[in-house]
Amino acid sequence: MSHNEQHKEILLELRNVTKHFPGITACDAISLEIEQGEIYAILGENGAGKSTLASMIFGLYQPDEGQIFMRGKKVHIDSPNKAVALDIGMVHQHFKLISNYTVAQNIILGDEPKKRALGVFPYVDIKSAEDRIEQLSKDYGLEVDPRATISKIGVSTQQRVEILKMLYRDAELLIFDEPTAMLTPQEIESLLTVIDNLRSQGKTVIFITHKLDEVMQVCDRCAILAGGKLVDVSHIKDTSPAKMAAKMVGRDIEFSAKRPSKQIEETVLSVQNLRVEDSTGFPRVDDVSFEVRAGEIFAVAGVSGSGQVELADTIAGLVRPKRGKVMLKEQDLAKLNVRKHTESGIAYIPEDRQSVGLILDFALDQNLALRSYYQTPYCKTSLLNQKAFSDHADKLIADFDIRCARGAKTPVRGMSGGNQQKAIVGREIEQDADLLIFVQPTRGLDIGAIMSIRKRILDERDKGKAILLISLELDEVMDLADTIGVMYAGKMLEVAPATDLSMTKVGEYMMGVTAND
């Protein structure tokens, strides 16, 4: 993997590229130079702006400010078609393939080689396309059968099809958006070889990821983004995983609500050797054990898709575990249904507040009683008491400062995200459960709502509740946790008191780095 250090031609240059979304600056004056024939990593946490940046290069978004230069010429990439015309290709995180078409049909789609039978009737010349694809797959070591149907081939082969799609269109600059997210370790290994091959054939690659080891393995240079800003660009051979992790997460913590726990008492939740599988039998949670005690915030850190959400769903009873135990105090919950989980003392603020936590077409008062509507005072012998619903809603609206246009009868669909979340948090806290599970409780909220919800979490802890907090925001984990567990690929890599872990250390575990430096 030697990379010669002589002066190379700059293929792509970004100058002060900025992109705003409502309420957030996703990319803030980013300037990069990408050389012909290098593998350039863009590294950053969730929400650091990596995907937005790539989308601008590929023409899915237009920058609000700044310029893009391709081969020294200023370009205005206003659509993916334009990007393709400029020899830029992209492999998306979620593949864009038609599952009942063959590999070759997918590759030529939109750029079909046409011939005319008898000089008149146009038809698609699939034969020559297949030959060309076969040649390409040989040249680049991308083993694939052009006649296979997409639905019959595996994920990693589908990814090769996506790569071939770019090569078929003569792409020079190939963007990979988190290409290893859905692959097994062996598949990752072979993908990295393919990417290395691409470089030796003279292609240029932009590699977007949050996994440090992959960057170390193949990349030449690496740009680190944090909070939409470019933090650092370095040559891989001059840096170390620890340094990179520190830069990724090393920004100042802007809001701190930190209060140390007063008193940690008896174990409330005990998870033992838990294994949860998805419908294909792939383990999403793999042999996880930990305990959460009264008066403690146990925060689970990890990059998106490490199994945290499945873990929370299983503890709350929405998903049945394959193996292992979930004990709440002395009670084994594994055999119980969702309602029994709730009744035995689990409050759950789910990740997806709009389709799981709330029924958007229902009124606020109905949503605020969503978990207890069947009990007195809301329901007596099957009849609902409307007044109990609205009285209860009025109380929670006041207690939790839920802003709503028409009081208890406001349709939840019309409320802002922050107020929707306040409604869920209010409803769940009010249950007075022993264990509260918060999944991504502040995602997408404005600062006011974030602070109010974080304060609620700390208040509940101080009342002696056990809290399981799952968050993709490392800030939030560091800010609130008494104990931190880090998940990576379904496994709990590390559990330690928050005081023993630095942000950098947690960041390393999140990237799956276990070796001590």
Add this chain to the structure above:
Amino acid sequence: MTKQSKMSPEEQRLEKLQEQSEQKRRRRDKDRNVLQELNRALDAATRTLTKGLIRGFGNERWQSLTIPLLAIALSLVAISILVLMLGSNPLNVFTGILAGAGWIPKPSYGGGQSQLTDLISLSISLTPLLFGALGFVVAMRAGLFNIGIAGQMVVAGFAATVLVGYSDLPALIARPLVLVVGAIAGALAGALIGFLKHRFNIHEVVSSIMLNNIFIHVASYLIKANHLNHASRNMNAASAEARLLTEPVQFGEVAARLPVGFLVAIAMSFILWLFLTKTKQGFEMSAVGKSPKAAQYAGIKIGPTIVFAMALSGAMGGLAGVTHYLANVPAMTPDVLPALGFDSIAVAFLGVVHPLGAILAATLIATLSSGAVYMGSVAGVRHEVASVITGLILLFTACGGFLRAWLDNKKRSFADDENLKGGDAS
């Protein structure tokens, strides 16, 4: 002039060409200006019209009333144009239908008939339509599309005729029993669809269309084997005691059989309305219908709720079956699925999928079909025109969802415009 003379002929020609193209450009600009003016005027007109529409139909609280009314009004306008083109008076068509259905008096009546008997026969044909629509509404609340009302009608009509209609039970027992047997048979047929969805994840539309055919053909086989009336080629009719029409009651000059099911159907609309809005089970059904994931999170058992909703829906379908086969028509005809089972879906939509809306919608559609023949004889157009009106109403109703979304969209964009203006001013 001197300047010009200095120019070579070549340059002069160029100058001239330039002038010509300049003129052409000016003319084009003028045309464009006129077009722009026209566009602006059109924009303003559409804006005013849209604002008017929003004012009239934009209030969400009244939309479930105003939009169906708009649909009905539009279809009446459309049919008027059609009738005018046929060379007749639309007014005669409408009064003909109303008179035929018994809402307004006819100039003369045949022996043993009066406006009252017309109204009674309207209520007889309205009853199964209303039950069918209620069945559809109940399933829709739980997010299920019960297109199997026709099959549930067949099962219930067959079971009630065989079990009660061929017995010697006295009327006082037989008639309530027919309703009960019909409801139970329909409920079982409906629950089967719910069970197939819950247990095997078979979409209810697929299974109910299949079951419609299975039910009608199994019933037809049994009818032809055991219960065929060889004169009418229908199923043997149920005894008069079991039919859901009372003994003739004398009203002055005329006598009429009253429908037993009519008041039950009206009462059922109100009961279902209360059930859906005021009970725990109704709440759970709506929750499952609106968001299955959230319902699961709330601790609601999705499968049993779906089976229950389909059973309740099927029970209504069953009541539609017995009030159709044991009151509305003489007996079941083998091999024919009742079209009424499908019409009731349209009725449910016209009634904005609400139990009380179903009463109004069923009344309207039954009026159109019940008054059609008389209208055909007095208005000088064929009675099929009434079916065309029904079709148009349903067509325009189907556009109601679009209109609602469109109004919502426009309202929001206008609100945004206002906000923007407000923002600029501040």
